[in-house]
Amino acid sequence: MATCSFCGYDIIPTTGKLFIRKDGKVINFCSKKCEIAMNKHNKIPRDTAWTKAYRDNKAARIAENKVAENKNKGKGEDERKKPSNRKA
Numbered sequence: 001m002a003t004c005s006f007c008g009y010d011i012i013p014t015t016g017k018l019f020i021r022k023d024g025k026v027i028n029f030c031s032k033k034c035e036i037a038m039n040k041h042n043k044i045p046r047d048t049a050w051t052k053a054y055r056d057n058k059a060a061r062i063a064e065n066k067v068a069e070n071k072n073k074g075k076g077e078d079e080r081k082k083p084s085n086r087k088a
């Protein structure tokens, strides 16, 4: 099964469009939406909200933020415990 060169999702057999550039590179499109976004508007898949590349990138960013928040939370708890140690 072919995948769309722009959005990255699988193309249903007997649908979509095969586009061949002048330089010979073969490009598959699942829909006219993807074709126009790539060829006419020169959009980057990573920056276009409905593509797989964007969603993967976003999930990675959220995971990184959660890891960073957990690290900060851990530091915060340690700092809270320190004043109790000062009393003793």
Ligand SMILES: [Zn+2]
Binding pocket: 004, 005, 006, 007, 008, 009, 029, 030, 031, 034
């Ligand atoms: Zn597509």
